[in-house]
Amino acid sequence: MNTDDVDALVESARRGDRTAFTKLFRAHRSMITALVFRMLGPTGDLEDVVQEVFIQIHKSLPDFRGQAKFTTWAHRVAVNVVLMHRRRARSRPVLVDEEAGGHEPDAGLLPDQDLSRQRRIRAFYRLLDKLSDKKRAVFVLHELEGMAPADIATEVDCPVLTVRTRLFYARRELAQMMRDEPALAGLLAELELAAEGQEQAADTGEPARTALGRDGRSDP
């Protein structure tokens, strides 16, 4: 769907055209879902939050003045809804299995690598949850959404320098917390062993054996 089509749909939707908004919903649902998923992590709230995003988009549409692309604006609405959802969630009782998203994959069916990867991802989001909301937001938007600091600054309403500072501290805190997460401490140990193996190979001239080669992903 090109920009002109989106603009026309937005204009119709602002006038109350339900069909137009349904088309906007279908055109942007994947983008919004991917964003919410990356910001929240594996969680059972994904569908509820995605719905909340579109409800908020619908309510805020009269305020959309075209000062940015609709996609950019919708992205910003989604970020704000996720941040508000996380704040509300902090006041709720924590469920014991909430971190698994209410569903633990059957270890008997999944390959070891996939299971390890899912555990690492869940552990990583647990670490992200320990960051402040502000640091977490800029880290997710930069590292997972690929947004530039200047765009993040616009999205979260703060100076670019503040974004960069928060990013720096977020990365440092995550690195420091990794050893306390068993699933990630194992990854750390693998990387250190792989580095040692490469050093030994360099000394002896033999090919290095890396523990991370099995999934085809080479260590940067």
Add this chain to the structure above:
Amino acid sequence: MTERESHDNIELRPSSEFAARAVRHVVAEVLATPPPELDWARLERRFLEHVETERVAQLRQPPASLGALFGFVAAAAAVVLFVLGARGPAATPAAATSGRIVNGATLPVVDDALGAHAHLAASLAPGSALESGDTAKRFVLPGIAAFTLAPGSRVVVRRTGEPYVLELAFGKVAAEVVPRHDADAIVEAFVVESGGTRVAVHGTVFSVARSPERVEVEVTEGVVAVGPAGYRGDTTGNLLAAPMRATFAARDARLVEVHAPPHVGTPMTTTPSQDPASTAAAPSALGIAQLAETAPEREVHTEATSKQAPKATDRGTRSDADAQPGQGVAGADAAGTPADRGEPHPAGPIAMSVADATGAMVSCLRRATANAAEASLSVSVSSQITVTLDGDEKVATIQFVPPLRPEIQGQCAGQLFGRTVAGAGSSFVIPFSNR
């Protein structure tokens, strides 16, 4: 380096590189993991049902009376709003039964921080409307703000959470906002938006009066920035420092007139812990009668307002000291004039030259944005300051593009407001950079 720092560095150095690699590795895994496929049909159905429910509820509301609205941001302290002029048919008490309009009667009553009875508004969802009817109604959002709707007033909750956003439809609202700051940035906790004009409040007491085409802003304490609405968090536009009254075009916040300083009645402080009686009285002291009693107005047309939206690059140059919360604003020099010390100037007709005004502003900004000697991070600040003058060559408005931290703007602009600058015409520009 202290022994402790040395120990920490020794402990972290060998593993920090691997930890950073591990973070990047997991990030790559996250990016490679697609989100689960949702039941789109069910999601769409639930969403459209919600939209339909909202639409039916909205049809039961009385028709909206005012199209254009007025916007401002209250980052701290007290905010007083007047919206006068055109309004549609009065809302009927039956509107309270629509489910979307609450007249306060159905909300629990609590004692707010000032000891006044107030309706607890924390549970209202976006889209809820509050209307006061024939008597004033007071509402409280614990930890955020308390606000009073004057009789015949209406606001709509547009957003809950941070910031909490109200839309003023018609009437008057006076609010006391709990000041909030954190180590990273000044927090905007409470916002009132309305149409094409936006006023940003920074520890300020001010009032806004509205006619169909114009918005009058009266500042009785502190500094207010008035600019176009729609740019959340930005404080572009014109700065007005107390005492000051100016008129703007409601549609686009273009400065139209600068008036004589208003007569200030009962002073209002900017702290929430204020006698509720004086807080309630102050809005009426700044009401229609006082606006009508001010000095005859002079037509002064300026082009000071920037209509251009601040771009991301503007924020890139707005590299102020927010990342260094410990850096205070310098400037309590005992020597020199009050302007040198960054203090409000004593009232007086003594004229400055453009060079004097430029020097005073630049000196103040340099002191306020100076990097601490021991800082490991150097902050560069740049801004272009446009100063407009009224017919008597007195400083009327000051605009910072890009905007700086509000307290810096307030402090440095405050020393020029009301001063006479000779030989500058209607405006002049002061470029500033602390590099």
